[in-house]
Amino acid sequence: MRLYTLSKRHFVLVFVVFFLCFGLTVFIGIAGPNVIETSVARTDLNNSLKLKPFNLSSPPLSTYNQQLWLTCIVELDQHDVSLKKNVTMIVKVLGVVKDGSTPYVNNQFHNRTRLLSCAQKCSEIIVAHLGYLNYTQYNIFVSFEDLNKLTYTIQNITFTWKTYNPTFSQVEIWFRFVFVVLTFMVTCLFAHSLRKFSMRDWGIEQKWMSILLPLLLLYNDPFFPLSFLVNSWFPGMLDDLFQSLFLCALLLFWLCVYHGIRVQGERKCLTFYLPKFFIVGLLWLASVTLGIWQTVSEVHDPTYQYRVDTGNFQGMKIFFLVVATTYILYLLFLIVRACSELHNMPYVDLRLKFLTALTFVVLVISIVILYLRFGAQVLQDNFVAELSAHYQNSAEFLSFYGLLNFYLYTLAFVYSPSKNALYESQLKDNPAFSMLNDSDDDVIYGSDYEEMPLQNGQAIRAKYKEESDSD
Template sequence: MSLLFKTRSQLNDFFSEFRRYIAPTYYHDRCERSLHMNIYAIHKREILLSLAGFLSGFILLLFIGLAGPNVTKLDTLKASQIFEKDKITNKTVQQNLLVSGPFKITVPEMSTYSGYICLWITFYIKGEPDSGAFQRRFTIAINIEGKRSNNETSNPILEESFDTDGGHYHHLDCNGNSCEPIQALHLEYLEYSDYSIEIRFADLEHFNQKNPITDIHFTFQSINPSFTSLTIWFRFIFLVIAFIISCWFNHCLYRYNFTDWSMEQKWTSFLLVALICYNNPFYPLMYLSNSKIPYVLEIVFQTTFTCSVLLYWVCFFHGIRQNNRSIARFYSIKFMIVGTLWLIILYGANWSRIQKLEKPTLDEETAYYGSALLRTCNFLFYLLFIIYFIYLVLLLLTAFTELRAMPYFDLRLKIQAFLLCFTLTISFLVVILSKPTSASDSILGETDITQIPYLQLLPMTYQTTSSASFLSIFSVANLYICICAYFYYPSSASLMDSRVVRDNPTLSMINDSDEDVIYGLEIFYFSYINF
């Protein structure tokens, strides 16, 4: 008899090791103790209405952007107009000025909200329209003086001279009767209202003998102050909404232990704080302060929010399948991939911005190809970018393969997958539609973006290309996090269960009404009651 009891005890111990793989009990790997989220309590029609509101809000803001002001303000001055104004009629003198300068130009009056001054120089030559393309390397030297409207004293900002090896090399790419526009100046912070610029050329004498220069167009590009006002106001509106929702969401959660929060609730609480930073309460200081700190903060906030969302996606689609989320086995590879992307983007964006602030005549494309570190960052970014999305797709497919038949889990997966696909689609469309197809597009004022290749893949690079791009990027980010907060905040069922409701399809229905069987949980519900 003792032998039978001993054998029975051993069998019980043996099968108890496999019980967690047989039934979805509390110890099942796909179940965890968490608060009863609102997504469990609302009906299917409410979910559809919420998503419809999400899409409607985005479309409304998109139409506001399409009807918004133009981003850039263009003022073009021709060399022939300068000759007429200064009464220079001698053809030889005109030709010498076209080859070497100097051209003294007064920039149209700028305001603080103009953002920057960008000077584009376009050469027109005497050549055959069907002639082949060719290049010529030459040098441009620029002197800049600034003056306030109530002060007659001019203050030097930039002084370049050929005698002291000043100036910067540029490539003149010509085809037919015109050449590609050249960005000769990019002055970021506008401390003065009036600017005067003196421009000189060198190493164009031999080029002029074969292809006589007929005219030069000087185009000044700046941000439309109306667009600046639009960005400040909408950022402020988004900031206030994000702050209110963050306070409400965290107020709903604070009464519960942090360990009882679900994975989505923890991440949403963090992303709401990141969203407040993304909307950047210090943004107006970029126009009001002559400092690099506001520019650096803008880059840090936007990069951090973007990488936080990327990290959330891989953590969600992996973490929904398991509870053992240790730092070593679960988070390490994700932090390594996304963290490296964060560092690469942060370095490249800060380098670009600071170089433009310190060197107004910098040729960014030439500087990029001359920097081995930037080219290495570019290679690593593309490599990690591909690895990340392959990893994300694998996690997404695995999660749907394992959990698509489990009630509630499939709902969480479908909603998050829809939001992910929508966000990525809008981001890719912004990048594709805003990216210039050629350098000539920039002279039209359509773009003023960085020349670092891997930064051109980021939506945040194109937020100043048009009003529609700006509102598309910011609206999809804010609406995405806000609707996540609506779906994941603790439902009223959590108040009745002051402790916690287990995030298990068979146990989460304790507080559900009879109408909640729309998700196909009736069998699980009665099996639990009978058990």
């Protein structure tokens, strides 16, 4: 691997290039447009209007708006009020076609209960969420049943339309296209560099990179422009499926590498791969089930929110946290054990240090991005519709895509064979000079090939000493 031929100066240069590419992406995102475009409809209330439904018309929409949210904030006439009360909300959604008629999107009134939580000011309530747009405009009728029972006087109810900024949608299309092209080029170059080597000579990192790079291509979603050409929920769900598949494959890669790098010989499927697939598979199944559940339910009911409307959500949340905790503990165990057992092996130790350092940097940056994006509420209840509405600028979007893409590009560069790599077929009599030095190779550190120069030197010195004594 190229990893073995890099000096300390080269390693520093690799990290510097990684940070420069990531930083450039972040700066481009900071200069880019806001992700969410808002339009506020402020309504002044009096006692006679409280129980009457609100007829709200959305701004003109296009496919570049991607999704539509309607939220509301209840404003009380008294500040510093602490209040928690369930409010019944009745919603009806109609789509406006080009001729001005309003066919039913959902030919029924949706009755939902929402929690009105006020502390100094009331929290935002999501009234409806449309995952894809079939019409150029929407009319939504909203009425509240229990607001007249509050002990405080309601001053205003502010409704806000939220959509994706069309300018950001164009930026997203172009950057996804750029990352798709770059990933395709990196994948082809990496495969080309390994073409002359038998697969049994590949290291475990190289085998996983040959899987992760095509999955990264799907993560960047070459089918993303379909969401602007087809008025359907399918392209959006396909994007979520690709992202969850790549992220879970990355989690599985870390487990397999830190375990496989110290396992000599054959890695049995039952004992080596099955426990890892089971843990990561549960995470993937939970995320995909939750995403599909939300998408399909919103198609039939735009007011649906599984965090609020589903009694099983708390159980799903506990299940996900338990599995995620199990994964973290298992990964930490593998890392500690690998570092403790292999720290004296020169080449294996280098592989461990590089992967651990780069992965640690990526995880730290990811945590910082999440904290800046959600603040202290990052560990609180969030769900799909809310997560999508919390982007503030293009930097938060580009930072995630840029971070993972440049992380995989860096690994592909370091794990690709060096230019002076020797084929094992040419050096089959001396496996110490094999292309790779890992558990897949015939190289065993401390073997006779490493001890031979020392033994020859000792024999020469002993013979020289005997000749000196005889003289």
